[in-house]
Amino acid sequence: MDKLSDKYLRARKIPSTACSGCGLGQAHKAMVQAIDELDMEVNDIIWGTSIGCAGRQTFATWNGDNFAGTHGRVYAIARGLRLAIPPEMKIVLTVGDGDAFGIGLNHLLHAARSNAQMTVLVCDNLGYQSTGGQYGWTTPPGVVTDSSPYGMSDPNWVQPEMDVLNVIKAAGGTFLARHVSMDGRALVDTCKKALQNNGFSLVHCVFPCITNFGKNALGSRNTVNMFNWIKNHAAPLGEEEDNQEIIWRTGIYYDASNSRPEFSQSLREQTAEIQRRYQDEGSH
Numbered sequence: 001m002d003k004l005s006d007k008y009l010r011a012r013k014i015p016s017t018a019c020s021g022c023g024l025g026q027a028h029k030a031m032v033q034a035i036d037e038l039d040m041e042v043n044d045i046i047w048g049t050s051i052g053c054a055g056r057q058t059f060a061t062w063n064g065d066n067f068a069g070t071h072g073r074v075y076a077i078a079r080g081l082r083l084a085i086p087p088e089m090k091i092v093l094t095v096g097d098g099d100a101f102g103i104g105l106n107h108l109l110h111a112a113r114s115n116a117q118m119t120v121l122v123c124d125n126l127g128y129q130s131t132g133g134q135y136g137w138t139t140p141p142g143v144v145t146d147s148s149p150y151g152m153s154d155p156n157w158v159q160p161e162m163d164v165l166n167v168i169k170a171a172g173g174t175f176l177a178r179h180v181s182m183d184g185r186a187l188v189d190t191c192k193k194a195l196q197n198n199g200f201s202l203v204h205c206v207f208p209c210i211t212n213f214g215k216n217a218l219g220s221r222n223t224v225n226m227f228n229w230i231k232n233h234a235a236p237l238g239e240e241e242d243n244q245e246i247i248w249r250t251g252i253y254y255d256a257s258n259s260r261p262e263f264s265q266s267l268r269e270q271t272a273e274i275q276r277r278y279q280d281e282g283s284h
């Protein structure tokens with residue numbers, strides 16, 4: 001156990017049950033580090049998830065309140081919870097790429113539309129890995145997976161002309177970013193900004209799944225190979241222009257933090273106003 005896990009995580013859940021060499025821990029640690037650097041305590045945050053590798057390894061380790069929803073529905077649960085908890089408490093969700101950009105996308109868009117405070121860390125293992133390695137919504141074109149033995153031909157949600165972050169921006173999300181898990185300091189700083197938005201924030205973070213993606217797409221479960229493969233296909237926004245190999249443009253895509261009312265804050269204010277009017281009418 002290190003200082004961060006002593007402070008924030010459940011000892012009996014450490015070490016993680018993720019496969020050896022999995023990059024999920026990098027994404028998880030970046031969020032915990034950001035929480036620590038913002039001087040937040042365990043009781044300042046409720047940590048939720050729904051299903052799959054990303055959720056299983058993260059929410060249950062949180063030493064404060066946590067919850068698991070059904071696949072793709074965690075955003076709706078979080079919106080309801082938002083109304084029940086003190087406004088100053090934060091909700092953090094760690095979800096997978098299928099949960100965020102596939103089955104859960106409709107619920108996620110409504111959370112963004114209402115600007116409900118939640119910081120969604122999309123831990124993207126590039127497909128359905130906890131079920132054996134089928135392709136998903138962010139699987140890069142052409143790669144071999146368990147369900148695309150001749151190469152992935154379905155368009156994905158990360159292509160520049162149909163980037164899912166543009167969809168979420170159009171729906172009303174107020175902070176949107178993308179990273180790969182080995183971005184280190186930059187990923188921590190982005191998570192801090194996401195947490196400081198009193199509204200809907202989403203950080204899309206790609207990480208290596210060596211067990212299925214590594215084996216099927218890269219022909220090897222060698223951890224270093226996969227880390228290098230992801231790094232070689234990522235570049236900060238603005239530095240990717242001449243490199244056709246780049247799949248992931250990293251950094252902050254959109255920052256309109258604290259620019260419009262948060263969902264539960266609006267409802268609380270409206271409720272108070274209605275109660276005031278009702279009392280005024282009753283006193284006449």
Ligand code: SF4
Pocket residue numbers: 017018019021022023024053125129130208209210211212213
């Ligand atoms: S199956 Fe892949 S994503 Fe899931 S824990 Fe193992 S290495 Fe990580």
